[in-house]
Amino acid sequence: MTADAEQAGAPEAISKRGAARVLRPALGLLLPVALALFWEIAVRMGLSNGRLVPPPSVIWNTFTDLAATGELARHALATLWRVAWGFAFGVMAGTIFGAITGYSALTHRVVDPTLQALRSIPSIAWVPLFILWFGIFEASKIILIAVGVFFPVYLGVMGAVMSVDRKIVEVGRVFRLSGPAMVRRILLPAVMPSYVIALRAGLGLGWMFVVAAEFLGASTGLGFLLIDGQQLGKPAQIVAAIVAFAILGKTTDWLIVLIASPFLRWEDRFARH
Amino acid sequence: MLVLDRVGKTYPNGVRALDGISLAVAPGEILVVIGGSGCGKSTMLRTISGLDPPTQGRVVLDGTVITAPREEIGIVFQEPRLLPWLRVADNVGFGLAEYPKAERRTRVAGALDRVGLTEKARVWPRELSGGQAQRVAIARALVPRPQVLLLDEPFSALDAFTRADLQDHLLDLWADLKPTLVMVTHDVDEAIVLADRIMVMRAQPGRVYEEIPCELPRPRDRQSAAFDFVKRRVLAALDRSLDRAVAMAEEVEPRAAAGGGLWW
Incomplete structure (x- = not known):
């Protein structure tokens, strides 16, 4: 009997596991979908007019309308372009400064206090100055984003380089690695996991700062859509722009994880997700 | 021939870890260094490796003064x-970056075969047991074919079975390749199983206290009377070396106490 039960049970167990693989990520969708459905039904039943908080169907229509006219793509691309440049500059500067201050105690003592002091300034406070210095067009926006990206990357890289295990570095010394070889074969791989986290934190701040930058006089960009929606009383457009931000933010973050994952397969991690 | 010529090590804070260590280790000899904690045995090994060159005297290998790590x-x-981001085979081949790829591959395969881990070549270090990881570390050190292999308490973190297993393994490797072995341990049995000669060190500052030849035929039987005889000799020497240290500490203490007494 047991043999029969096992034979019958095996394919069932496999399909159950397959179903679990599909269903488990879907669990995360449960709450937002339920909330959206609830609001849609509430507005349809006339419990609310939905004017200030548009129901999902209206947001969807606005979103598709914006997409159909090409407006959405135009604004999204403008924003993406700014974030890309700001992120690139911020990451470059953060990596170089972080690596040097992490590696050299003297540079750390000279440079780090100043950078930490600058970090404590709310970055939006720079905006008026940046506009005076770099004008109201792209340069000041990109620089603001770069400043936002710089600090988490700087801190992450510096901390990672400083905490590389001395014992592992000693292995490099035993095998007589030269300076560049030590960096390439020991330090770089050792800081990789923290570096990816720093990049993700930096990218998150980049998306935050692009909104701030676009609030301050832009004629394109998702941030402009937000302001435009507020001034013309179009809440659905605001929510549609917010959704676009969410999609772009999540996608770019996922891209970093995807690109980094082949370099991090060695990690001995607690979580496997 | 590995020669230590009045080697001393004083740290920048003034602590003297080693003082006037002179010794010669013949090619292919197994020297085991034993002593209480803080007697400078690891420091001595690090001066030989070139990682921490001595502040007095010199370490000479076949006429070359050692001041930095060397391939030999x-x-x-x-x-x-082990480097966690490299698979086992790449860890073993880590010191062979300058060799041609084919040479590297055959040497790595040979070393993995020697330590019995051929089937683990493509595995990440995190997937190894403690004993396996230490075998990989030994393979990595042996792959450049060093004349001298230094071992700093390599088996002290392992359980008794694995330790005995790796001691046998190390002897097999040594029988094949005949490198000079200098091993630091605090395990008397381990010292007697492996050594041609046992050097007992004494602390504060680290000095050679006594050298005990250990010429039992291999493989050595831990239960034999001869083994026991050597063991008693080593234990007695260790005891005396520790007593000396205690006596010296007591000799210093009354003076310190008298000095401290002024405060009261």
């Missing part, structure tokens, strides 16, 4: 210290 001198630490 391999070292295995207490921890395996």
Whole structure:
């Protein structure tokens, strides 16, 4: 009997596991979908007019309308372009400064206090100055984003380089690695996991700062859509722009994880997700 | 021939870790260094490796003064210290970056075969047991074919069975390749199983206290009377070396106490 039960049970167990693989990520969708459905039904039943908080169907229509006219793509691309440049500059500067201050105690003592002091300034406070210095067009926006990206990357890289295990570095010394070889074969791989986290934190701040930058006089960009929606009383457009931000933010973050994952397969991690 | 010529090590804070260590280790000899904690045995090993050159005297290998790590001198630490981002085979071949790829591959395969881990070549270090990881570390140190292999309490973190297993393994490797072995341990049995000669060190500052030849035929039987005889000799020497240290500490203390007494 047991043999029969096992034979019958095996394919069932496999399909159950397959179903679990599909269903488990879907669990995360449960709450937002339920909330959206609830609001849609509430507005349809006339419990609310939905004017200030548009129901999902209206947001969807606005979103598709914006997409159909090409407006959405135009604004999204403008924003993406700014974030890309700001992120690139911020990451470059953060990596170089972080690596040097992490590696050299003297540079750390000279440079780090100043950078930490600058970090404590709310970055939006720079905006008026940046506009005076770099004008109201792209340069000041990109620089603001770069400043936002710089600090988490700087801190992450510096901390990672400083905490590389001395014992592992000693292995490099035993095998007589030269300076560049030590960096390439020991330090770089050792800081990789923290570096990816720093990049993700930096990218998150980049998306935050692009909104701030676009609030301050832009004629394109998702941030402009937000302001435009507020001034013309179009809440659905605001929510549609917010959704676009969410999609772009999540996608770019996922891209970093995807690109980094082949370099991090060695990690001995607690979580496997 | 590995020669230490009045080697001393004083740290920048004034602590003297080693004082006037002179010794010669013949090619292919197994020297085991034993002593209480803090007697400078690890420090001595690090001066030989070139990682921490001595502040007095010199370490000479076949006429060359050692001031920095060299290919002829391999070292295995207490921890395996494998690079977690490299698979086992790449860890073993880590010191062969300058060799042609084919040469590297055959040497790595040979070393993995020697330590019995051929089937683990493509595995990440995190997937190894403690004993396996230490075997990989030994393979990594042996792959550049060093004349001298230094071992700094390499088996102290392992359980008794694995330790005995790796001691046998190490002897097999030594029988094949005949490198000079200098091993630091605090395990008397381990010292007697492996050594041609046992050097007992004394602390504060680290000095050679006594050298005990250990010429039992291999493989050595831990239960034999001869083994026991050597063991008693080593234990007695260790005891005396520790007593001396205690006596010296007591000799210093009354003076310190008298000095401290002024405060009261």
